[in-house]
Amino acid sequence: METKVSGKRMENIRRRCGFLNGFEVGAVGSRGGLCLAWKEQTQVSLKTFSNNHIDVLISEDDGGGQAREEKRMEAFRDVLGECQLVDVGYTGVWYTWERGNLPSTNIRERLDRGVANEKWMESFPCGNVHHLTSSLSDHCPLLVSTTNVEESIEEEFRKSWEASNGSLVGKFERLQISLSKWAQSIRKTRKKLTHKFTKELESLMEKDRDDDTMIQLINARTHLNLEIDKEEMYWEQRARANWLQLGDRNTTFFHKFASMRKRVNAVHRLDTDDGKEIVEESEIIETAAKYFQNLFLSNGIGDLSHLLLGIKNSISPDINTVLLARYTAEEIFNAIKDIEEFCLGVLNDGKSLGDFNFTEIVLIPKISNPTNLVTFRPISLCTVIYKLVANVIANRLQEFIGGCIDTAQSAFIPGSEATKDKTRTLKDILKEYERCSGQCVNFSKSTVFFSSNMMEGDKAAISTELGIRRSTNMEKHLGLPNMVGRR
Numbered sequence: 001m002e003t004k005v006s007g008k009r010m011e012n013i014r015r016r017c018g019f020l021n022g023f024e025v026g027a028v029g030s031r032g033g034l035c036l037a038w039k040e041q042t043q044v045s046l047k048t049f050s051n052n053h054i055d056v057l058i059s060e061d062d063g064g065g066q067a068r069e070e071k072r073m074e075a076f077r078d079v080l081g082e083c084q085l086v087d088v089g090y091t092g093v094w095y096t097w098e099r100g101n102l103p104s105t106n107i108r109e110r111l112d113r114g115v116a117n118e119k120w121m122e123s124f125p126c127g128n129v130h131h132l133t134s135s136l137s138d139h140c141p142l143l144v145s146t147t148n149v150e151e152s153i154e155e156e157f158r159k160s161w162e163a164s165n166g167s168l169v170g171k172f173e174r175l176q177i178s179l180s181k182w183a184q185s186i187r188k189t190r191k192k193l194t195h196k197f198t199k200e201l202e203s204l205m206e207k208d209r210d211d212d213t214m215i216q217l218i219n220a221r222t223h224l225n226l227e228i229d230k231e232e233m234y235w236e237q238r239a240r241a242n243w244l245q246l247g248d249r250n251t252t253f254f255h256k257f258a259s260m261r262k263r264v265n266a267v268h269r270l271d272t273d274d275g276k277e278i279v280e281e282s283e284i285i286e287t288a289a290k291y292f293q294n295l296f297l298s299n300g301i302g303d304l305s306h307l308l309l310g311i312k313n314s315i316s317p318d319i320n321t322v323l324l325a326r327y328t329a330e331e332i333f334n335a336i337k338d339i340e341e342f343c344l345g346v347l348n349d350g351k352s353l354g355d356f357n358f359t360e361i362v363l364i365p366k367i368s369n370p371t372n373l374v375t376f377r378p379i380s381l382c383t384v385i386y387k388l389v390a391n392v393i394a395n396r397l398q399e400f401i402g403g404c405i406d407t408a409q410s411a412f413i414p415g416s417e418a419t420k421d422k423t424r425t426l427k428d429i430l431k432e433y434e435r436c437s438g439q440c441v442n443f444s445k446s447t448v449f450f451s452s453n454m455m456e457g458d459k460a461a462i463s464t465e466l467g468i469r470r471s472t473n474m475e476k477h478l479g480l481p482n483m484v485g486r487r
Contacts, residue, residue, distance in 0.1 A: 003033035010035045023056075025049060085115040088144075092131030096140045112142055132218050143222065169354060190227055197224035267363070271371045291373045292361055307432060314404040323396060346389050356385040418450075418458060423465040447471040 003010050007026035010033065014022045019037035023046060027033030036054045038044050045057040080086070090113070100106035114129040121127065130143040160178035201220040207213050270278045270287055278284055315323070327347040345351035363376035370376055434440050446468040450459045463470045 003035050084117050088114040088116050088129050090129045099138050194227045269371050319400050343389050356383045420461045423462050443468050
């Protein structure tokens, strides 16, 4: 899994997870990045590393006994490499063999392990080896598990999708209902199994120990632990809390954490601009929706033809032909037939996006207990279908957009000096921008900064014409300097 963060940040994350030992390969921008972490009892020797791999030699601590002969271990590693086998991993105690009843003679080692090739790992991505306990042998029984911690939803997803007919929107709605019912049934089944194995374990604990009872105890404990692991993982994901170093069973903690986060983030009251206080949930939702509808509402921009006078066309007839050509299935996705057909209808036939054009707005509080919508930071969540259509259009424009941007876009415009007349022209341009975009420049919050080689008279004239205050020092916006380089 790619970390997608720098090595320093990944090191901090690793330490917060309770791993003091580790090695990181930083990401290149937002791509790549690797991390290997291990606990103190594990001896790790770094051999080689790159942006794509970390090659180490791991020596596990044993509980005594003679050291393994290096030549034999090298031959064992060669066999694993030649057969393309890797260790599957394990859960439970670290050792699989124990001998000796006294502390001075006690020896523990991991003699047994499960290995598999790449094809097996792909077929069973959640496969694992469980080290069980036994009183009948000095070797631990190994339980190879090939199933996921949670049942796969692939079959349920496919059945629901293929059974739905009609529009794409209808398919998604029916799929949502079907998956919700499936999730509820999974939670009910898990609760029943946990109760069943708990009662079974309590009954077995009261019995006298014999071979059959020990086997039943092992099975009951194993199945109960698996169900508890599923429940803990569910609440951990909901809580979004990295508390793995607490160990043991933290389901109660994660449950309380998730419930607390839900209460803290809940909006119980809103104050409108006219001073009205809203506490009803339906009115809060309606007020928030109207607020953002009005915030992003456009009243039209009118006739803009006068702005295009004297502007040279950047799009040639040949380029225009390419841009107006019908979109093809390859430009969407060859594998997704239903979505492909819908997107092509939007792009080529003018079909409306309809419900897929809706945007979910998530409100992030800027302060504790906010009651006004201006104290929230909105994050818009558009649909995947909308992003797919937008990206197809953007990809087609990408080839030609460079020729449409003037050389003065990010630099000084030739022949445009800092004078009073040019300042009036700049204000006229800003007025046209405000009329076209619906956005207004707040001159009361604006400042102008002049370089040191300008005359004081020109500075005063420009500042007065713009109606904004002069700044004598370089200020910051969002914590960053407004200008980088020579002043």
